Amino acid sequence: MRSFKVCECGTPLTLVEEPTPQPVGSQVLIKLLASGVCHSDIHIWNGYYELGGGKKLQLRDRGIKLPLTMGHENAGEVVAVGPDVSNVTVGTRYLVHPWIGCGGCAVCRQGSENLCKTPRNLGVFSDGGYADYLLVPHSRYLFEIGDLSPVQAAPLACSGITAYGALKKVGALIKDEPIVIIGAGGLGLMAIALHRAMGGKAVVVVDVDPVKRDAAKDAGARAVIDGGAADAAKQIIDATNGGAWAVIDFVGASDTAKLGVESLIKGGKLIIVGLFGGEIVMPTPFFPMRAMTIQGSYVGTLPEMRELLELVRRTGAPSVPLRTRPLEEVNATLNDLNAGKVVGRVVLTPAG
Numbered sequence: 316m317r318s319f320k321v322c323e324c325g326t327p328l329t330l331v332e333e334p335t336p337q338p339v340g341s342q343v344l345i346k347l348l349a350s351g352v353c354h355s356d357i358h359i360w361n362g363y364y365e366l367g368g369g370k371k372l373q374l375r376d377r378g379i380k381l382p383l384t385m386g387h388e389n390a391g392e393v394v395a396v397g398p399d400v401s402n403v404t405v406g407t408r409y410l411v412h413p414w415i416g417c418g419g420c421a422v423c424r425q426g427s428e429n430l431c432k433t434p435r436n437l438g439v440f441s442d443g444g445y446a447d448y449l450l451v452p453h454s455r456y457l458f459e460i461g462d463l464s465p466v467q468a469a470p471l472a473c474s475g476i477t478a479y480g481a482l483k484k485v486g487a488l489i490k491d492e493p494i495v496i497i498g499a500g501g502l503g504l505m506a507i508a509l510h511r512a513m514g515g516k517a518v519v520v521v522d523v524d525p526v527k528r529d530a531a532k533d534a535g536a537r538a539v540i541d542g543g544a545a546d547a548a549k550q551i552i553d554a555t556n557g558g559a560w561a562v563i564d565f566v567g568a569s570d571t572a573k574l575g576v577e578s579l580i581k582g583g584k585l586i587i588v589g590l591f592g593g594e595i596v597m598p599t600p601f602f603p604m605r606a607m608t609i610q611g612s613y614v615g616t617l618p619e620m621r622e623l624l625e626l627v628r629r630t631g632a633p634s635v636p637l638r639t640r641p642l643e644e645v646n647a648t649l650n651d652l653n654a655g656k657v658v659g660r661v662v663l664t665p666a667g
C-alpha cells in the first residue's frame with residue numbers, strides 16, 4: 316500500500332510504499348474511499364500550536380511521533396477483519412471515528428474516548444487516512460454510512476462531530492434561545508447547518524470577513540456582525556435580546572474569546588473550539604457574579620458520533636462546500652490550505 320507520511324515537520328509528505336497490513340484480533344482493515352483534509356493537519360505538519368504571547372505548544376510534547384500518516388476524516392469499505400470481529404461485513408461502507416482512547420479506562424468505557432489521557436487518535440497519534448488502507452483497532456469505531464456517499468460522510472468525522480459536540484454543550488435552551496457562532500469558516504458553516512437540523516432557534520454569526528458573513532447569511536444566520544467593529548459586543552447583545560446564553564468560538568483567538576465573554580448574559584456559557592491561539596485575562600469575580608461558564612470542546616464522543624449520523628440520516632447531509640482531489644495531491648492541498656486558498660472542505664479520493 317501507499318501512504319503519504321510526515322517524516323519531518325514542515326517538509327512535504329513523503330510517499331512510502333509498504334506491504335498492506337493484515338488485521339489481527341479485533342482490527343478491521345478499511346480500503347479508503349474518502350479522506351478529508353482538516354486545518355488541524357497544518358498544526359501537526361508544522362509541529363506546534365500557538366499559545367499566545369510568543370509561546371508555542373510543541374506537538375512532540377503532546378506525544379505525537381514521526382513518521383506519521385495524517386488524515387483523520389476517513390470513510391471507506393471493509394476489505395478484511397481480524398478473527399475476533401463478527402459484527403461488520405466485508406464490502407460495507409463505514410465512517411471511521413478517529414477519536415480513540417485506551418478503551419479500558421472509566422472515561423473510555425462511558426464513551427468519551429476523545430477525552431482519554433492516553434489518546435490513540437487516528438491520523439494524530441497513529442496512522443490515518445492519507446493512504447490506500449487504514450487499520451482500525453476495533454469495530455466500535457465504525458459507523459455505517461448507508462446511502463451517504465463516502466465523500467459527504469468523511470468530513471463528519473472531524474468537522475461534523477466537532478460542530479455537533481460544541482452544539483450539544485449549549486444544552487436544552489438551544490431550542491428556545493438564539494446562540495452566537497464566532498467564525499464562519501468551514502466549521503462555523505457546518506455548525507449553522509447542524510444547529511438547524513437539531514431544531515435550534517436562531518444563530519447570530521460573527522466574522523471579520525464580509526465574504527464569510529455573506530456565506531453565513533446565505534446559510535441561514537438570523538443576523539451577521541462584524542467582529543472587528545468597535546461596538547461588536549453591543550451588537551451581539553442587541554441581536555440576542557439582552558445577551559447570549561451560549562457563544563461558540565470557532566476561532567479561539569484572544570479577541571474572539573474576549574468578545575464572547577462580553578456578549579454573554581447572566582448564566583451564559585462560552586464554548587471554545589478554535590485553536591487559533593491567544594490568551595484571555597479577566598477578573599475572577601465575573602465567574603460567580605455573572606454565573607458564567609467557559610468550556611472547551613474537543614471533537615466528540617462515540618455516542619455523539621452515533622447521534623450525529625442518525626441526525627444526518629433524518630435530515631440529510633449538511634450542505635457545506637466540498638471539493639475532491641486525488642490522494643496524490645495531498646501536498647498541494649495542504650499548501651493551499653496553509654495559504655488560505657481553500658473554501659470549504661477538500662476530500663481526497665483514490666486515484667482513478
Ligand SMILES: [Zn+2]
Binds near residue numbers: 353354355356387
Ligand atoms: Zn480535524
Ligand SMILES: [Zn+2]
Binds near residue numbers: 423
Ligand atoms: Zn481511556
